[in-house]
Amino acid sequence: MxxxxxxxxxxxxxxxxxxxxxxxxxxxxxxxxxxxxxxxxxxxxxxxxxxxxxxxxxxxxxxxxxxxxxxxxxxxxxxxxxxxxxxxxxxxxxxxxxxxxxxxxxxxxxxxxxxxxxxxxxxxxxxxxxxxxxxxxxxxxxxxxxxxxxxxxxxxxxxxxxxxxxxxxxxxxxxxxxxxxxxxxxxxxxxxxxxxxxxxxxxxxxxxxxxxxxxxxxxxxxxxxxxxxxxxxxAYSTLSNQSNDVVECPYFTTRVLPLEGKVKKHNNGDSFMVYMCTEGDFSIVYNQQEQSFTKGDTVLLPAIISDYQIVGQAMLLEITIS
Known part of the structure; x- marks a missing residue:
């Protein structure tokens, strides 16, 4: 389950x-x-x-x-x-x-x-x-x-x-x-x-x-x-296909991910991930499944999903708790 x-x-x-x-x-x-x-x-x-x-x-x-x-x-x-x-x-x-x-x-x-x-x-x-x-x-x-x-x-x-x-x-x-x-x-x-x-x-x-x-x-x-x-x-960087550090504090860590194509991600199971899409469209590919999202979507990725890919053309805020 x-x-x-x-x-x-x-x-x-x-x-x-x-x-x-x-x-x-x-x-x-x-x-x-x-x-x-x-x-x-x-x-x-x-x-x-x-x-x-x-x-x-x-x-x-x-x-x-x-x-x-x-x-x-x-x-x-x-x-x-x-x-x-x-x-x-x-x-x-x-x-x-x-x-x-x-x-x-x-x-x-x-x-x-x-x-x-x-x-x-x-x-x-x-x-x-x-x-x-x-x-x-x-x-x-x-x-x-x-x-x-x-x-x-x-x-x-x-x-x-x-x-x-x-x-x-x-x-x-x-x-x-x-x-x-x-x-x-x-x-x-x-x-x-x-x-x-x-x-x-x-x-x-x-x-x-x-x-x-x-x-x-x-x-x-x-x-x-x-x-x-x-x-x-x-101030922060916007390197493509990378999670660029924006804010890190005791309550949350936010990075910006300018997505152009495909990025492989790994989660160690310590925390959930949330993706807020501020521009474009993207998909999350995991466990041989794929789900698509668009501008204005806020996606909660459960911590148990350890390996996944993010695919598309989008600007994403990536939030977790470090």
Whole structure:
């Protein structure tokens, strides 16, 4: 039975957002239900948003069902030792038609104490950016709680934050505590710890369809913010048919694989692999079987699949836990 596991696709979980648009449909061919979908959760074990298998004989099974039945076979020996039957990462595509709120995420210690949750270390890969698109990541210079609160109260918080113009292929690594906001006109692939804890600092005084402003978390954020200037943008190589290192941290390792033809891969069984396809089409060939995928697909490759080939013309993000 174990060898019947295969590369798994999941039904996207769509999130309607005040800042969302329709690019998840126009760029990634997602069957979104309306024109304000901001997020497609591709692979999630967040309570209330558990991913459901879309392909193969396990179609209709939840990720939790699979982890109960095949914990080591899917997660890998090392990941299972560390996390038990929990799936430790969350994968998303985001479409920011408008600016997101200025926000941050707490670290593991605070998140555990306050919310019984993981913290939220994350990374962004920019899949598309309109001309003039920007991201906010951290402070321009070292700040302090007093300085931050002064600018927040004056509605001049943006003036002390680091705005960075972005283009397709840019990568940002955001450790917990980093104040940030995704700017209008960007589509992003996001890899993060399994957590949905966000502290919202400022939302540009926007109101929703009912005329209400969204909740802010000013007091909770004070202890969670990193007030130091941080370097978040990541430089990386794009050598063809190689897994180029992008981000390595205690929570995940991400590489970029520009695929032109065929690449042989070996997994030692310590961890699962996830492939996010940001361009093109590819197939995974394993155990004398082949499955095909396309742009916008996020594929969970169980750890038990040790030897396989990736074939096609594509840009892939390859994520594992080292």
């Amino acid at each position: 174990k060898l019947e596991l295969y590369p798994l696709l999941f039904e996207p979980i769509f999130k309607d957002r005040i800042w969302g648009g329709n690019k998840l449909k126009s760029l990634l061919n997602k069957n979104i239900p309306n024109e304000t979908i901001g997020e497609s959760w591709e692979l999630s074990s967040v309570e209330g948003d558990i991913s459901i298998v879309k392909n193969g004989f396990l179609q209709g099974k939840s990720l939790l069902d699979l982890l109960e039945k095949y914990p080591i076979e899917i997660l890998g020996e090392k990941v299972h030792r560390q996390f038990g039957n929990q799936f430790p990462l969350l994968f998303k595509f985001l479409d920011a038609k408008e600016d997101l709120s200025i926000q941050l995420h707490p670290n593991d210690t605070l998140a555990k104490k306050r919310h019984n949750s993981f913290g939220k270390t994350e990374m962004w890969y920019v899949m598309q950016a309109d001309e003039g698109a920007k991201l906010i990541v951290g402070f321009k210079e070292d700040s302090s709680p007093e300085d931050y609160l002064k600018h927040l109260n004056d509605k001049s918080l943006v003036s002390i934050l680091n705005e960075i113009p972005v283009k397709k292929g840019d990568v940002f690594f955001l450790e917990t505590g980093t104040v940030h906001a995704i700017g209008a006109g960007t589509v992003i692939a996001e890899i993060q710890q399994t957590s949905d804890i966000t502290y919202r600092l400022y939302d540009f005084d926007r109101k929703d369809a009912q005329g209400k402003t969204r909740e802010l978390h000013i007091d909770m954020a004070l202890e969670a913010i990193n007030y130091k200037k941080v370097q978040t943008q990541v």
